[in-house]
Amino acid sequence: MRNVRLLTAPFDPNAEIDPFARAHPEAGAIASFVGKVRPGGGVEALELSHYPPLTLPGMETLADEAMRRWPLMGVLLLHRTGLLYPGEPIVMVAAVSSHRRAAFEATDFVMDHLKSDSWFWKREQVGGQWRWIEPRGEDHADLKRWQA
Amino acid sequence: MRNVRLLTAPFDPNAEIDPFARAHPEAGAIASFVGKVRPGGGVEALELSHYPPLTLPGMETLADEAMRRWPLMGVLLLHRTGLLYPGEPIVMVAAVSSHRRAAFEATDFVMDHLKSDSWFWKREQVGGQWRWIEPRGEDHADLKRWQA
Amino acid sequence: MLKLVFLGRLEDLAGVGEMLVPLDGGQTLSGVLAGLPGDLAAALQGPKVKLAQNGALLPPGAEPVLADGDELAFLPPVSGG
């Protein structure tokens, strides 16, 4: 099962993982990751803009690539857009497989690519002012791990 | 928050992750893993025995070690013992942190050590016959990844 | 007419997310850029800005042939983190 969605409203990761896990009763391993807007640092809000013709197709290609690289039974990939507040989930990735290594690696792979190789632009509001979040060198280093 | 428990009855991973995530509203990243008894292969049941004086203390030491190695806000580590049936969760690990890399690595680290460096003995019932599950070389290779 | 789409900080610089421009500067990218304010035109030609024509990413350095009704998107580096 490939469940890839771009969401414009807040979502509950627990409400998502439950049906996803139930859809794969044959699985031996489920790895998942949830990234949230970090409270603190004075950030009042985060805005994610994207380019519709590329964003969701890019997410679908990424999920397909994970399923091609690892023997997965399913991939869940959800990403928010729009205005988000501290504590709200931004992204959720989960992978189910027979064994743990595939589930772990696929989840890690999808997260690394979402961070650096997908079509989201983020800005944050601090003290009432919006500022763009710049690319981080760390993310490109993470991405290089997968280039064998 | 360090939540380490040895469970003698079936548990629901979703019911566990929800309060754990809520206990860490300041987190930016939550990684989790659930390992289940794989259906198929003719396995009718799995029995996990353990040695109480070592097992839970060993799990607590492992969770502490993960919190020492990575900047985590919390670790969840649950493991079943006793008689389990196909589809039932055996183990659940989750880690919360500010950034994704720490949460991923800590979860992976704890799983690798639980598999090869903890006090559980497993046997499975196939065709009415019980047979012990032998150590796997793959697990020791996984463990070596963490010996820097 | 050509629809230009500005993403990320390019939207701030342009002051709008989308802009309709005539194709009377020719059917080339440089013709279109010549009709824009100089600082915006310079930013759109930045080495890390990618282009998509009608929703399809163009290879770096491509010189697209533009047609009436086309959508041309300017995509600066994504944020990561």
Added chain:
Amino acid sequence: MLKLVFLGRLEDLAGVGEMLVPLDGGQTLSGVLAGLPGDLAAALQGPKVKLAQNGALLPPGAEPVLADGDELAFLPPVSGG
């Protein structure tokens, strides 16, 4: 008396999970093993079998001094997977 605890496949081999044995073979491990069936004694001395005395793991090759009421556990390699 000494309580012996057999884990994993050692329990199958011993036929019981726990066994009380007298300490009349001396306060040494070899004295205790001498009083057990030969195949069980051999398995308990396997190179991969670890020992715990009163719940504390012993270093490999340790020769524990056993006392009345002690619990000695024999821990074969764990299953993994």
